[in-house]
Amino acid sequence: MAAVREFFGLRASAQQPIPFPHQTHVEKAMLKCTETCHESVEKGPAAGIPSVKTCMICHESIATDRPLIMKITNDYYKKNLDLPWQRVYGFTPESHVRFNHAPHIRAKVECTNCHGDVAKMTVAERKVDHSMGFCVDCHRERKASNDCLTCHF
C-alpha cells in the first residue's frame, strides 16, 4: 500500500537494515540523543541520522563479538558501505512543510514530545502522528505563531 500512502501525503513506515536497540544505547551506554548520534540538531534544521562511521567510534573496540556488530563491521564498514537507515519521521514534499528543529530546541521542547519515548524502544517507531492538528495544538498552548507561513511554503 506504499503508493496509496504516498498519494495521501503519508510517509511509508521505515524498514531498518538492523534492529538498532535505542534502549541499550540510552540506558546502558548512557548516551544522550543529541550528543553523538543526532548531533546536527544543535547546529542546523535537521537532526541527522548517523553514518556507520559514528557506530565505529565505539564499536571498533566495544562488543565486537556480537553478531549485529560483526555484521555492521564486516558487511558495511569494511566494504565502505553505509547503513541504509530510513527516516522514521518527516514530511512528504506534498505537505509543503519546512520544519526546523532549532526554534523547538530553543523553546525547550523535549525530544519525547514529538518522537515518543524512543529511549524505551528498540527500533524507533512512529508513535506520534505529526498531523497538522498536533502541531497547531502545541503552538497554541505555547503561544507560538500559527500563521500558515510559519510552517508552510
Added chain:
Amino acid sequence: MDRRNFIKLTAVTGGAVTLAGCGNPEHELIRFVPDEDLTPGLAEIKNGVCPQCSAGCGTTVRVMQGDVDTVRGGQAGVVTMSLAKKLEGNPTHPVNQGTLCPRGQAAIQIAYHPDRITQPLKRRGARGTNDFQPITWDAAIAELVGQLDMLASSKAQPALACWTRPGSSARRDLTALFLARFGAPPPTTFELFSDDVLRRANEMSFGRAQLPTFDLAASRYVISFGADFLGTWNSPVAHTAAYGRMRQGRPGIRGAFVQAEPRMSLTGASADEWVAVRPGTEGVLALGLAHVIMREKLRPADAAGRAGALVDGWARGLADYTPQAVEQKTSVKAARVERLARELADQRPSVAIIGGAALAQANGLFQALAVNALNALLGSVGTPGGLSFTPQAGAASGTGKTLRAAAADILAGDKPPVQVLLVDRVNPVYATPPGWRVKEALLKVPFVVSFASFVDDTSVLADLILPDHAFLESWTDARPESGATMALATVAGPAMKPLYQTRATPDVLLDVAKKLAAPIKPELPWTSFDQMLQATIGEEAWAVATKQGWVELKGAQGQRAEGKGQREREIAREPVFDGDAAAYPFHFLPYASQAFLDGSLAHLPWLQEMPDPISTAMWSVWVEINPQTAGRLGIGDGDVVEIASAHGSVRAPALVSPGIAPDVLAMPAGQGHETFTRYASGRGSNPVKVLGPSVEQETGALAWAATRVKITRIGEADGGLIRFGASLTEAEHTHR
C-alpha cells in the same frame, strides 16, 4: 471522507494493485559511507565560474547535504555528500553583477546529467559506433603517455595537435604550455559563431584585437547591426544589466535603440525600431549614416581618425554612400537613413554595435571596419556611453592554424601530419560545414584523445576518452575579454567532490608531462592546476580571488591604443554568397539559439524545455519564413519543409513569422546532433550541414551567413514543431 480524498481514492484504487508491489524504494539502495562530516539542512554558498560561454560570468553555488546516485568501484549506489543545488549570479562580480542567464542557471545539470561519462573509456568497436570499454585511469594515462613517447622517440613531436575552444584562461595557457614544451604546434581554437573578424577589425581600427565592451548605461542612442547582444552575443548578461539602466535607470532619459538585421532576434524584439537590412549590406548602411553626418557637418570628419582612414573614400566624405545609393543596396529607404543619421549625431553619447551575422560574410571585415569608423566619427570610442576595451593582463596564448586549415592538411597527404590529436571541449564534427570534411580528417588521425564529459558527435570518434570533472567539481577560471572596465580573472575552487571517477583535464596534462619517458623541458613546475592558478594570480590576490570568486589583475594593458590606420591588402567590400541566386533564391541565416548557443548545450533538458523567447518553440528546431513568402509557396505554419543548398539539405517544420525579411530563411543552431546524450541525439536537424565552406579571407573565420538556399514544401505538419502551451503527446514526452 471529504470530496478531495474521495476523488483521490477513486483514482488510486485502479493503480494501487500494480504499484503496491513496488514496496519502499529507499529500501533497496546501496549506500556508500560518506567522506565528509555534514550538517543536514544547512546551506553554504560557494563561488563558481559559469562554463557555458566565454563571457566569464561569476556564479554563486548553493551547496547542501543530499543523497546522490554514484558509482564506486564499479558498483552503483547512493552516497550522502555536499551537493551543488542552485546557481545564481555572483553579486560582487563586475561582469554579471549578481545576475545569470538561463543557460548559466541550467549549467547545474551538467554535473547530474544521467549520461555523463563516469570513467575513462577505450574504443573497442569501429570508430563512431559508440562501443567503448571502461578502463582504469592508470591504464588510460599509460596509453596516452605511450602514444606521446612514440612521437618523441621518432622525433615527431610536431605531430601532436590539440583542438580546443577559444577564450582566455589559465587552463588554456596550461594546454598551450604543454604543447609548446612538448614540441607541438599551438592549439587550434574553434567556435561556430566566432568573433575573430571583429577582433581583427578592432585591431586595425583601434589597436586592440578583442571584443568591445559597451557602456550602454550611459548611452542615449544605440544602433546595432545584427548583434544579438541581449541574447547570445559577446557578454549578454553584462549588456542586459547595462541596457536596463539605459532604458529605465535615468529619470527623464530613456535611451533609444535601433536594431538593423534581416531577422528579428531577441535583441531586435526589444528595439524601438527594427530595420530589415539586406544581408551583407550592414556596412553600407553604417557608411550611409556616416556620409549624412559628415555632409551635414554634424560631426567633424576628422574625428574618425585612423579608423576612418581604413575606409576607402572617407576623406572625400564617402561620396559613394549617398542615402539613395544606400537605399539601392540595403533596401533601407533614403529618408530613413537621413533620419537615423541625424538622431545618432544629435542624441549623443551614441554608439554603434556590430556582431553576429553581419560579421559572418565574405565582406565581414569591411562591415566591421565601417561600423568602427562610424563609432570613431561619433566620438564614441573610449568615452562614457560608448565602447571601450576591457584591459587584459598578460599576453594571450598563441593560436595555431584555423580548424579548416588543420583539417585540410590532415586530408592532403598519405601520411597525416597529425598522429595524436587531443580534443578538449569542442564538437567540430557537429559545428562545421560538410565542405570542411572535419569528420573525414578526424577518422584519418591514427590516435584521437577526447576530454569530453559526454559522448558527442566528435568524442564518439575518439580512441580514448579521459573524462573531465564537471566544472562544479574542479578548479575553474576565466579571464573575461569584455563586459568589465578592469582586467579580472574569475576563479573558483570545487563546490563539491567529484561524483564519478573523472579527473580534471589540466591535472591530467600535468600528470602526463611528468610520466613521459623524456619528461617535457623545461619542466612544468606545478603538480596540480590550482597550484598553477595560484602562481599566476599571485599570493595576495589569491586570497581575494578565493574569497569573492574573482580578482582584479594588476599590470594590465591600458584601455586603448591607436590602430595602424592602414591596411596591408585590399579587403572584400561586396558580400559573396555561396550558391546561384536563380537556383537558390533565399539567404540562409542560421543563428545562435537562445537555449543552446552553437549546440554545445543541447544535452541539458532544462534548456530543451525552455521555450524560445520569440517563437515559443521547445524541444525542436524550425525554419523561420516570412508570411508573404510562405503564402506564395503554399507553406503553412508547422508544414515540413526542406532547405537545400549546393552542399546539403535539412528538413524541419516551417514557422511563419513576420519578423524576417521575405528573401531570408532562418534556423536556430543547436539541434540535429547524431550523438549527444538521450536528450539531444537524433532530435531535429542541424542547419550547419547546409552551409557552404566559404570563409572571411583575412581571418579564415567561417562565413556562416553567406549561403543561399531553396525551400521545398515536403508535407503536412507532423507535430515536429512543439510550442509552449500546446498539449504534448506521450510520444513527444518520451526521451530515448
